[in-house]
Amino acid sequence: MTCWSRKIFNRKNALITAAVTLIILAGSTFPLFAADPLFANLEKRLIKDGLDVEFVRDIYRHSSVKLEPNIISVNLQWKESTVNYNQFLDKKTVAKAKAYIHKHREALDAADKRFGVSPAIIVAILTVETRLGTFTGNYHTINVLSTMAVADNLPVQKKIFASLLPENTDADSLKQLMKRLNKRVDRGYRDLKALLLYVQENGNDPFAIKGSREGAIGIPQFLPSNISQYGHDGNNDGMVDLFNHEDAIATVASFLKMHHWNKTGTEEEKGEILFRYNRSSSYVDAIYALCSRLKKNNS
Numbered sequence: 640m641t642c643w644s645r646k647i648f649n650r651k652n653a654l655i656t657a658a659v660t661l662i663i664l665a666g667s668t669f670p671l672f673a674a675d676p677l678f679a680n681l682e683k684r685l686i687k688d689g690l691d692v693e694f695v696r697d698i699y700r701h702s703s704v705k706l707e708p709n710i711i712s713v714n715l716q717w718k719e720s721t722v723n724y725n726q727f728l729d730k731k732t733v734a735k736a737k738a739y740i741h742k743h744r745e746a747l748d749a750a751d752k753r754f755g756v757s758p759a760i761i762v763a764i765l766t767v768e769t770r771l772g773t774f775t776g777n778y779h780t781i782n783v784l785s786t787m788a789v790a791d792n793l794p795v796q797k798k799i800f801a802s803l804l805p806e807n808t809d810a811d812s813l814k815q816l817m818k819r820l821n822k823r824v825d826r827g828y829r830d831l832k833a834l835l836l837y838v839q840e841n842g843n844d845p846f847a848i849k850g851s852r853e854g855a856i857g858i859p860q861f862l863p864s865n866i867s868q869y870g871h872d873g874n875n876d877g878m879v880d881l882f883n884h885e886d887a888i889a890t891v892a893s894f895l896k897m898h899h900w901n902k903t904g905t906e907e908e909k910g911e912i913l914f915r916y917n918r919s920s921s922y923v924d925a926i927y928a929l930c931s932r933l934k935k936n937n938s
Contacts, residue, residue: 675706681789684828690835698781698835703846707782708798711790711823714852715799715816716807724925727767733932736766740933746873746885750892755901761891763930764913765858767922772858772884776850784834784854784863787827790820826864830854833863841878857881859891869894 682699686692698704726732740747740758747758762771769775789795799820800813807816834854838845850856856863861870861881870879873889880886895901898912906927913923 675704677706677789677792677795678704678785681785681828681831685832685835688832690832691839694839695835698845701846703779703781704785705782706789706795706798707778707786708795709802710778710783710852711786711820712799712802715819716804717852719919719921722919722921724767724921727925728928728932732766732770733929735771736762736929736933739765739771743884743888746888750873750888753889754892754896756892756895757934759930759933760895760900760926761888762933763926764891764916765887766929767925768860768917769858772882772887775857775860775882776852776855778849778852779846780834780848780850780854780856780863781831781845783850783852784827784831787823787854788831789824790827791824796820826862827854830863833866837863837866841880858884858887859894861890861894865894866890869897 678699682695685695740762744758747761750761751757765771786795790799796817800816803813803816806812831854834848834856835845837843838848848856851860854862858881866879866881869890870881871886871889871893872879873885873887874883879890881890894916895912898915900909900912903909903912910923910927913926914920917923
């Protein structure tokens with residue numbers, strides 16, 4: 640083959656390779672760039688912080704990843720006072736909680752033995768958090784936390800504040816909402832990073848995990864950044880799955896023990912621990928009231 644022939648041959652090969660590459664990329668689930676340009680710096684930050692490059696890039700090039708400004712907006716305006724905690728104290732709910740104790744007695748007794756936390760308080764928490772795992776949230780956690788993590792970006796803030804209720808658009812309200820939003824940025828990034836490490840370690844599908852507007856996930860509604868500290872493998876399968884009842888039970892017990900639940904004597908001290916789980920006095924009162932009902936026939 641002459642020198643000129645080799646050049647033509649190599650050029651043809653290069654063109655064929657380029658064409659094949661374009662075809663592959665065109666049919667791929669992952670676009671060439673981040674699904675939303677506003678996630679570009681977030682992607683770089685996660686990689687800089689040590690997460691696997693290809694793992695992060697694959698996530699932020701996936702068509703399922705998107706900004707969710709409306710969810711963040713609703714979350715900012717949500718008021719704890721609007722929750723009706725009495726709904727967890729009706730006869731039907733109490734009966735279901737008692738049936739849950741009977742069904743998961745082995746896991747609950749194991750948690751009590753290991754952590755010194757009674758079945759009644761664990762089940763009361765799981766009932767109020769997710770109705771014993773029947774409602775763990777409808778929001779894609781990866782999108783909620785990713786949006787929260789980039790909420791210091793002006794274009795994102797504009798999208799979030801565009802859907803505020805009329806009563807929250809005055810200067811004072813906007814100032815308060817901005818403070819709340821700013822607090823969520825660092826927490827959002829921390830929980831996002833924890834979520835990605837969690838799904839990578841356990842082999843979960845990051846796009847299948849749904850949770851609350853705050854980014855809490857699973858039967859006990861834990862923020863991802865709390866899983867490594869309090870999460871516990873209740874069924875001894877080698878990983879912590881908060882959507883598994885045995886793991887959820889053990890994780891709640893682990894959380895309470897690490898806050899010295901079994902070393903506190905007064906109801907007020909225990910109430911302070913429950914307040915750490917959910918910063919609401921009404922929540923604490925509901926947990927205690929339900930726990931009392933469950934202890935009557937399940938001591």
